[in-house]
Amino acid sequence: MVSAPSGTGKTTLCTNVRQTPDLIYSVSVTTRPKRPGEKDGADYFFQSKTEFENKLKEGGMLEYADVYGHYYGTPKAPVLQHLAEGRDVLLDIDVQGARQIRESKDPQIKASLADIFIMPPDLEELRRRLEGRGTENAKQIATRIAAADAEMADWKSYRYTILSSSMEEDLIKFRAIIRAERYLSRRLNLQNGS
Ligand code: 5GP
Numbered sequence: 001m002v003s004a005p006s007g008t009g010k011t012t013l014c015t016n017v018r019q020t021p022d023l024i025y026s027v028s029v030t031t032r033p034k035r036p037g038e039k040d041g042a043d044y045f046f047q048s049k050t051e052f053e054n055k056l057k058e059g060g061m062l063e064y065a066d067v068y069g070h071y072y073g074t075p076k077a078p079v080l081q082h083l084a085e086g087r088d089v090l091l092d093i094d095v096q097g098a099r100q101i102r103e104s105k106d107p108q109i110k111a112s113l114a115d116i117f118i119m120p121p122d123l124e125e126l127r128r129r130l131e132g133r134g135t136e137n138a139k140q141i142a143t144r145i146a147a148a149d150a151e152m153a154d155w156k157s158y159r160y161t162i163l164s165s166s167m168e169e170d171l172i173k174f175r176a177i178i179r180a181e182r183y184l185s186r187r188l189n190l191q192n193g194s
Pocket of ligand 1: 003004028032063064065094095096097
């Protein structure tokens with residue numbers, strides 16, 4: 001599970017990670033409008049508020065949150081299915097969702113969880129990155145900067161924190177964490193282990 005304030009470069013990182021087959025990216029459901037270039041079913045499942053609320057009522061979400069006035073949620077069934085079949089799943093969710101996942105009573109979620117916070121260098125750099133990507137207007141950028149400030153307060157709740165520098169560096173650190181997590185003794189299922 002990865003969280004990072006908007007503009008930290010996490011989406012680029014996750015896109016990169018998705019190009020390798022060892023991690024399954026969990027595609028979230030959102031009620032926010034599609035951005036240019038985004039694909040339904042790949043970046044998000046774009047749904048109406050009613051569709052989202054129905055899925056929520058049916059118990060179909062592992063977690064959900066209201067982020068910047070829109071709903072975002074993780075569909076439960078595919079995540080549990082992948083974990084049951086021994087595949088690692090990557091969740092890219094905000095700090096509110098992360099809290100819910102940490103509190104999950106599901107034994108599969110508890111056993112597999114590793115959480116990483118990606119910390120932007122500082123708010124000014126974050127502003128530059130958000131302005132540079134040009135997908136939000138000035139008001140939306142201000143909202144995201146304020147939210148980032150609040151999200152950054154939560155970093156200590158995560159087992160790992162990556163201090164974001166270049167995309168390449170962030171990716172190397174991210175990969176190192178995933179690799180080490182896979183060597184945890186409790187995750188190994190040795191035939192002759194006693
Ligand atoms: P964006 O609109 O920029 O794609 O994402 C905005 C925020 O929503 C990001 O912090 C992202 O991590 C978060 N987010 C994306 N999917 C989910 C989800 O399924 N659950 C939660 N709680 N947050 C999500």
